[in-house]
Amino acid sequence: MIRNITIIGLGVIGGSLGMALKKKKPEIKVCGIDTRQEVLGEAVARKAIDWGTLHFEAAVRDAEVIFLATPMTAMPVVCQEIVPFLKPGTIITDVGSTKRYIVNTLQEILPPTVQFVGGHPMAGSEKGGLQGAHELLFENAAYILTPTLKTSSNAMETVKQLVQDVGAKVILLSPEEHDRKVAAVSHLPHLVASALVSTVGELEEREKGYFALAAGGFRDSTRIAASNSEMWCDIFLQNEKALLPLVRGFRESLERLEKYIEEKNAQALLEMLRQSRLWREGLPTGLKGIVPQLHEAVVIVPDRPGIIAELSNLLGEQGINISDIEIQPVREDDGGIIRFGFIREEWRNQAVEILQTKGFPVRKTGV
Structure with a gap:
C-alpha cells in the first residue's frame, strides 16, 4: 500500500491532485515541493499537501x-536533480500534455531501479496556479x-489505481498515438480559439465595440484561449510533428x-x-476535457445593489459550489443576465430549483 507521495509543482494540476488524494485517500502522506515558500503555505492551508519543502532531497527520499x-x-x-536521492523501486509519473518527447527523455535520464509511467490528465482550469486548483x-x-515496453506492470497498476482514486477515467495509449490524437482534440482547438480571439481582437483595436457584442457562442468557443x-x-512547440499537419488540414477546411x-454554393x-x-x-x-465544460444556469436579474451576493448566498447556504460567474448587462438600469457555472450537474439542477422557488427566471444551459 502506498503511504508516501510527493508532488513536484503545485499549480492547477499538482494542487488539484494533492487535494483529491487527501480527500479520497487521507491515509497517504502527501509532500509538496515548489519554488516559493508562500505557495507551500497556501497548499498546506488548502489541504493539498501535508507538508512542503523547497529542497529536492527532503521531498523525494522517502517517496x-x-x-x-x-x-x-x-x-x-x-529529474536530473532528484536522481541521486531516489530509492530503488520509486515510481515517477508526469502530467505533461505531450508524451513522446517526455517519455523518451525521462526514461533516458532515470536509472533502471526507478520506474516511469507517462501520464496526461485531460483536465484543467482557466485560472492558473494553485488558486485554480x-x-x-x-x-x-x-x-x-x-506505458512503454520498459514500464513494469507493478508501476503501471500503481499509477492507474491512484488515478482512479481521484475520480478520473484511465485511457491507455502509446506515446505516439497520444500525441496524434490529443493534438487533434486538444491542441488544435486551443490554437484555433487563440486565432479567433486574435482576429476579433485586432478588429477591436481598430474599431471599438466588437467584444461588447461577444455573447455565448463567441465566449464558449474561445474559453480555452484564456x-x-x-x-x-x-x-505547441513540443508537439509540432503532430500539430502542423492538423493546422494545414484546418486551413484547407476554412478555404473550402x-x-x-464566394461561389454562393449553398448545396x-x-x-x-x-x-x-x-x-x-x-x-x-x-468525460471532461482540458478546460471542463461547466453545467450552467442563466438567471435574469433586476438592477439592484447586492443582487450577485444575494444569489451566491442563496446557493452557498445549500452547499452548492459555484465555479464560474459571468455578468451580461442587457440595458442600462434594466438589470441583466448572470450565468453561473457548476462542475457538477446536480449542483446546477439544485441551483435552478432554488432560484425558481425564489421567483427568479432561470434556465439550464451548458453541458
Whole structure:
C-alpha cells in the first residue's frame, strides 16, 4: 500500500491532485515541493499537501510515487536533480500534455531501479496556479497513461489505481498515438480559439465595440484561449510533428468554406455544415476535457445593489459550489443576465430549483 507521495509543482494540476488524494485517500502522506515558500503555505492551508519543502532531497527520499507537475520544459532538469536521492523501486509519473518527447527523455535520464509511467490528465482550469486548483478537477476526466515496453506492470497498476482514486477515467495509449490524437482534440482547438480571439481582437483595436457584442457562442468557443499562455506555447512547440499537419488540414477546411461562400454554393456549404453537426452530435459524453465544460444556469436579474451576493448566498447556504460567474448587462438600469457555472450537474439542477422557488427566471444551459 502506498503511504508516501510527493508532488513536484503545485499549480492547477499538482494542487488539484494533492487535494483529491487527501480527500479520497487521507491515509497517504502527501509532500509538496515548489519554488516559493508562500505557495507551500497556501497548499498546506488548502489541504493539498501535508507538508512542503523547497529542497529536492527532503521531498523525494522517502517517496514511493512522485508526480512531476512542473512545466514540461523543466521536467528533464528536475529529474536530473532528484536522481541521486531516489530509492530503488520509486515510481515517477508526469502530467505533461505531450508524451513522446517526455517519455523518451525521462526514461533516458532515470536509472533502471526507478520506474516511469507517462501520464496526461485531460483536465484543467482557466485560472492558473494553485488558486485554480480544485479537489473535483479530475472527477470523470479522461486521464491518459502511456506505458512503454520498459514500464513494469507493478508501476503501471500503481499509477492507474491512484488515478482512479481521484475520480478520473484511465485511457491507455502509446506515446505516439497520444500525441496524434490529443493534438487533434486538444491542441488544435486551443490554437484555433487563440486565432479567433486574435482576429476579433485586432478588429477591436481598430474599431471599438466588437467584444461588447461577444455573447455565448463567441465566449464558449474561445474559453480555452484564456488558459496559461506559457504552458500552451511549450505544448505547441513540443508537439509540432503532430500539430502542423492538423493546422494545414484546418486551413484547407476554412478555404473550402470560403470557396463555397464566394461561389454562393449553398448545396456544398449546407452539406459541410450538416456533416459537421452530425459529427458534433455524435461526440461521446461523460468525460471532461482540458478546460471542463461547466453545467450552467442563466438567471435574469433586476438592477439592484447586492443582487450577485444575494444569489451566491442563496446557493452557498445549500452547499452548492459555484465555479464560474459571468455578468451580461442587457440595458442600462434594466438589470441583466448572470450565468453561473457548476462542475457538477446536480449542483446546477439544485441551483435552478432554488432560484425558481425564489421567483427568479432561470434556465439550464451548458453541458
